[in-house]
Amino acid sequence: EPGLAQLRKEERSLSARRTRLHNRIDFLRSGGGGDSVEAAEQLAELEREERELSDQRRELHERIEVAEAKLSRAED
Numbered sequence: 001e002p003g004l005a006q007l008r009k010e011e012r013s014l015s016a017r018r019t020r021l022h023n024r025i026d027f028l029r030s031g032g033g034g035d036s037v038e039a040a041e042q043l044a045e046l047e048r049e050e051r052e053l054s055d056q057r058r059e060l061h062e063r064i065e066v067a068e069a070k071l072s073r074a075e076d
Contacts, residue, residue: 003067004064004067004068004071007060007063007064007067008064010060011057011060011061011064014053014056014057014060015057017053018050018053018054018057021046021049021050021053022050024046025043025046025047025050028042028043028046029043
C-alpha cells in the first residue's frame, strides 16, 4: 500500500493529465480541429479518456481520505 505522500503525488500527476486533456477537448470543441470526421473521433476519444481519468482520480481521492484517517488515528 503506497504511503500518503505517494498517493498525493499520483493525484497531482492525474490532475495534470486531466487538465491537459481538458485543454485539448476545449480546443477541439472551439473548432480548432476543424469540422472533420477525424476531429470528431478525436474529441470522442479524448472525452472517453477524460472520464477514465476522472474515475481514477475519484478513486485516488478516496484512498487518500482513508490514508489520512488512518494517519490521524495513529497520531491520537
